[in-house]
Amino acid sequence: MMSRRQTFITETYYRNLVDFYDFSESYWSSHGLEEDFPGQEASLKAFEIKRDSLKSLIIRYTAGEPIAELHEPLERVVRSFEAYQQALAGYEGVPNISPLSLEGSAGDFEEFVQVASLCILLHRNDLLTRFVLLTDAAGFNDEDTLYEDLLRKSLPGRDRILMNGFIQFTRS
Template identity: 50%
Template sequence: MNKRQKFLTEARYVDFLVYSEETKEFWDHNTFESDSPEQEASLRATHFKNVALKKLLISYTGGVEISALEPMLEELIRNFERRQEMLALSEKTESISPLAIDDWLDEYEEFVQVASLCILLHRTDLLERFAALLDAAGYCGQDALYEDLLCKVLPDREDIDDWYHDVYTPLLQAIYADDKEVASDLLTEYCEQWYPAFKQAPWHDSHLQGDEGSYVGYWAIEAGTIAYLYGIDDSQIDHMVYPKDLVEYARSHAPTA
């Protein structure tokens, strides 16, 4: 295992991969406790979306080849679509979002992580499908980072000066900094304050739980995506949460004009 973060043990990595397969078999024969079949289907879809996301993240943390992440990302987007479909039936709201990115910081972070993976792996097709789920729920044109991530890849995005969560302020400032060195410094600042800002997230401090815990990796993937999209020098960034090799992969595999 050529792990990318020191907290991941081989036992934790192997156990999760085994679990990710066993949980499929278990829920083939069991049901979630719920008040209705629609709610049960929504809970089931949420569970498998969460497992797919954790599998992708722990695989990256565990050191798999970056190209091997693509089928996992495809599976994750399918699970997001299933989650949205089942949630809409359960809540009787057709255009409901699979993530409440305005209310919950950790769900916003999940959005930018997944969107960033689509961008860095050059899967515009998956990004279109993922963004469509949240656009349809009314998030289009509401948040600056949301739009700044998407506008370099998807057409007809909006220019907006407001954003939902203060933690992303240095990242947004890096995009618009006039001085290249200042932009790099802001990117570093963002990485340094990223983990403390998520102390309320369910995954915070999960590395302290040992091999039986829920740790899959701590990654500010969106920081790398902003560096890639906006040409910010990240050569001096040496922070655990910064996905440097993902950015290098994106640059080396960028489509030619």
């Protein structure tokens, strides 16, 4: 049994939640959805996987799992955001679309801050760079003070260089 940061649910309920969220990717790989438009099914499945992987990570962090055990779930979260961005780009026909509507949804902005903060707290600047690339490529860099303040210390001198269709981060 882990040493919890706070007691908020029973161990059984905690395990059931983690198992449920972790099963999402497997579930959606073997279950279909009807789509109204081409690409809608892939986009909806990727959204569900992204959402569930983040919920799994947050509940693990809140429950007090050892930091070392959170690295793989955090990697899964970033991979799921990348997969969702790809599926959404295909569905919407917008190559650099952000997987989060930072201007239009307080919930999406909160989600961005949660993932970026967890990358910072777990000292995973490699994952932070990959995650931020998804929103920077869509034009959200230099658009929000909190966004920039959150990233300033972990990604100092973050410059955008467009090269072969990819944005790369450089440090000054």
